[in-house]
Amino acid sequence: MQAELTEMLRRRGFLWPSFEIYGGVSGFYDFGPLGSLLRDNIIKKWKDLYIREEGYLQLETPTLVPFEVLKASGHVDHFTDLMGECRSCGESFRMSELMKEKGIEIEGIPKEEVEKLVKEKGIRCQRCGGELVLSDFNIMFSTSIGPGSSKRAGFMRPETAQQIFIAFRRLFRYARGKLPLGVVTVGKGYRNEISPRQGVIRLREFTMAEAEVFFDPENPRPPEFQKVENEKLRLLRANGETVEITAGEAVRNGMVCNEMMAYQLSLAKRFLLSLGLREDLRFREQKPGERAHYSSETWDLEVLTQQFGWVEVAGIAYRTDYDLSRHSSFSGVDLTVTVDGRKFFPHVLEPSFGIDRILYCVLEHSYTSDGRRQLLKLKPDLAPIQVGVFPLMPKEGLPQKAQEIYQVLRKHFSVMYDESGSIGRRYLRADEIGVPYCVTVDYQTLQDGSVTIRDRDTKRQVRVHRELIQVLSGLLSGELKFEDAGTPFSSKEEEKEEREECEDENSERVRSRV
C-alpha cells in the first residue's frame, strides 16, 4: 500500500521532488497543486486554534537572522550534528544515523567517545570503505547581509522562536503586561541536514508552526486548565515506561513538570485529532542527553506511520528563562517583567509543530485502498478540492449547464470541473484525491435545475432541489447531514460503470507512472 500511496502523491500533484530537471537536491520538496492547498488548510486550522480560539498573538518575522541573535541563543555554538566525513571519497554521514543502523545509540554521547566507538566497531565509509573523520557540523545555512565591507554574518533561521524572544518587550506591552502570554509564528525553518533521506520527514527547508508561551514560573497554571484536566495522555517516559494518564494526574504525580506543560500537551493532541489522524499517537519524553541546549524537559509528540514508524511531528519544550536571560545579557536590554512586585524573567513553554510531517501523516492516515479503489478520506475542511462538478455526459447541453454551476460555486468553494471519461471514472479520480462531494448535472437538471450530490465515503447519492451553495456549505461544515440534503438517488448504470472503471483506472495508473 505504501508504494501505491507514494506513487499517487506524485502522480496526482501532492508532492514532487524539487529541482527535478537539474537532478534534484535531497532534502527539498515541492508541494504540488493539491499538496499546497492541503498545506494551506492545515496551517489555517492551526492558526484557527492557537490564534483565534486560544487568543495567542501572531508575529511574522524575517527568516534571515543576523549572527548576534543566534550567537546569544546558543545556536552558533551548539546547533551541531556529529558528522563523519570520508577521508578517501569525501562522502558525509550523520553519525547518529550511521551508528543507529549498526544498532548503537550515540545521542548525548561526547564526540571523543563516539570516535572510540567508531574505531572499536570498525565503522567506515558506507560508500567506499574509507576512514571517517568526525567533526561537529553546524547545521545552520550561513550567508551575509549587506554589500562590500559593510556586510555582516547571518543565518537562515533554524527555528522561528528567537525572533519572538527578541521582540518580547513590544509583545508584552501590546498584551498590556499580562501573563501568560502566547505568541505564535508560522513560517519556514532551515537546517542544513548532513544527508537527508526520508522524503518530507527530514527536509532542509520546512514549515514550522511554533508557539512561545510566556508565564510566571510561580504560577504555571493556565486559567483554562480545567478544560483539559481530564484529557487522557499517552506518555512514553524517559525511563522507558508507557502510561495512560489524565493531564491533571500527570502534573500531580510529577510526570510532567507543570500545568502549563500538561495544558500544551493536551492542546497539541487536540489539534492533531482535529485533522482526522487516528489515535496512534504518544508523547515521548526526551532523555537528558537528547534534549536541545535550551530545554529542561521536552516531550515529542509522535504519530505512528506505516512508512517511517513513529514520526515526531511536534516537540513541546520547557525552555525555562534560558532565551530571555541570554538575550538580556547579550543585548544589554532588560527583558524581565514586574508582576505583583516581583521582578523576573518569564519562563517559556514551546509547542513546535512540523507542518510537512503532519501533512504526510494526514495523507497516510486518510488513505485507504482495496487494490482497486483508492480513497483519501480527508476531512472536508482539509480537502484541497471540496467539490467536483461533472456533466453526466459531455454532450446535449450538459457541459454548458455544469460550467454555469461551476462558475457560481468557485466563488465560494475550492471546485474542480471534469468532463473527461465516463462518470464512473471521474468519481474514482475524485475519490483518489479526497473530494468529499461531487455534483453531477444530468438530463433532469436541464428540466428542473436539480442535481445529484455524491458522498465520497459512502458512495451514496442524493438528488438536490434546494439552493446548492447552502446545501454544500452545510455539508462541508458538518451542519447538514447528507441524508437531509435531498432525496436518495441511485443509478444502476453509474454503479456498474464505477465498478468497471476500477479495473481500467488501475491499469491506466500503471502505464502513467512517472
Next chain:
Amino acid sequence: MQAELTEMLRRRGFLWPSFEIYGGVSGFYDFGPLGSLLRDNIIKKWKDLYIREEGYLQLETPTLVPFEVLKASGHVDHFTDLMGECRSCGESFRMSELMKEKGIEIEGIPKEEVEKLVKEKGIRCQRCGGELVLSDFNIMFSTSIGPGSSKRAGFMRPETAQQIFIAFRRLFRYARGKLPLGVVTVGKGYRNEISPRQGVIRLREFTMAEAEVFFDPENPRPPEFQKVENEKLRLLRANGETVEITAGEAVRNGMVCNEMMAYQLSLAKRFLLSLGLREDLRFREQKPGERAHYSSETWDLEVLTQQFGWVEVAGIAYRTDYDLSRHSSFSGVDLTVTVDGRKFFPHVLEPSFGIDRILYCVLEHSYTSDGRRQLLKLKPDLAPIQVGVFPLMPKEGLPQKAQEIYQVLRKHFSVMYDESGSIGRRYLRADEIGVPYCVTVDYQTLQDGSVTIRDRDTKRQVRVHRELIQVLSGLLSGELKFEDAGTPFSSKEEEKEEREECEDENSERVRSRV
C-alpha cells in the same frame, strides 16, 4: 498625518523594526500581532481571486535554490545593482539612488558611462567625501547546501518564478496539457539590497505573490477576455504619454502587446480595488533599458501614497519563452509542448505582487485622522480584528456576561475583549485599529440577552435581539445592512464620553510614544 500613522502602526502592533534589541538591521521588518493578521487576510484575498476564482494552480517551493537554476535563469550573471563603495570609509551606495538624488537617471546606462558621469559631476561618498569605486553587485543572498566537500552553491531565491518554470512539465501534465495554464506561488523572496531605507517599501526579505501564465503565443487571448474588455486602464506609456483606455482598445491600438497582457492588467487592478484602495493607481510602462533581462514588455502597477509618492506594488512582465527555453538548454530536458501539431515553448505572462508594499498602501489609504479621532477604514474582510466585545462597565456581572459572549464568538471570528477604561475610550481604540463592529454588553443584556452593536464608520449603534453569530456574519460579509441588524440605539452618555476621550486619548498617545 504621515507621522501620526507611522507612530500608530508601531504603537498598535502593525509594524516593528526587526532585531531591534540588537540595534536593528535595515531592510527587515516584523509584522506585529495586527500587521501579521492583515497580511494573512491580504494573501487570502489574493489566493481567493487567482486560485479559487481564476482556477490557477498553486505550487509551493523551497526558497533556497541551487546555483544551476539561477545560472540558467540569468540571475547569476545579470541580477545586479550598480554599487559605489567608498575607498576611504567603506560605505556602500546604490548608484541609481545616489544619482537620482543629484537629478541624474542612470537606469539602463552602462557602468563605464556612469563612471564618467560620477567623475564629471564630482559625485563622492555622502558620508566622508571619499572617492567611489563602482562595481556590479549581485543582490542575491548566497549560501551553500550540504556539508563538507559535497557542498554545493545556492542562493535565497530572488523571485518565486523560477521554480514554477522548472516544474513546468509536471504542472502541464497535471493540467492535462491545456493552455493557457496559470500557476501561482505566494512566499518569501530575498534581495540583498545595497542600502535599503524606505521602511517596508524596500525590504531585503519580502513576500511575493506571483502568477506565471503559460499560453500559446499564436493564441494569446484568454477564454474570458470579454469579461475585462471594457475595463478602463490608466496607462503611463514609456514615451511619457498618459492615457485612459479600455483593455480591449489598448490591445487593438498596440499599446499593450496582447490580450493576455490586457487581461492580467485588468485582473491586477481588480485585485487592488477589492482591497479598498482608492483609484489612485496607474500602469507605468518600463523603458527598454529599465526592464529585467527576461522581459520584452513590463507594466508596473503603481499606487499613489503620501509618504513615498508613486509606489510600484506589482509588475506585469511579458517573459516570452525566455525562461522555458533557457532551462531546456541548460538542463537538457525538453520543455516544449505540442498543440495542434505545433511544437513550441509556451510564452509566459507574469503578474508579480509585492504583498508588503500593498499592505502599506492599504493602511495608508484606509487611514483618516482629524487630529483627534484616528480611524482605519479597513474593509471588514481585511480587518485583523473583526469584532470587539466590551462590557459597558467592569462591574455588576457585565464582564462575566461579556466574557461568555466573547468565548462563543471567537470560535467564529477574530475577536478582541476589552474592559479597561471608559467605553468611549475603548471605541476609540477599536476605531484606530479598524475593528468594524463592537458589541457592548450592558444592563439590558443581563435582562433580555440583547446587546448593542456599533458601526465603526458611522459610529451609529443598534440594539440586537437576534442570534449574534448570524448577525455578525451577515454584517461582515456585507449581506446584512447595518440598519437591518436591529433597532436604532443611542446613549447620550456614551457619545459625550467618546468626545471627551478623544482629548485624553491624544494626550496619552503622546506620552506612550516609543
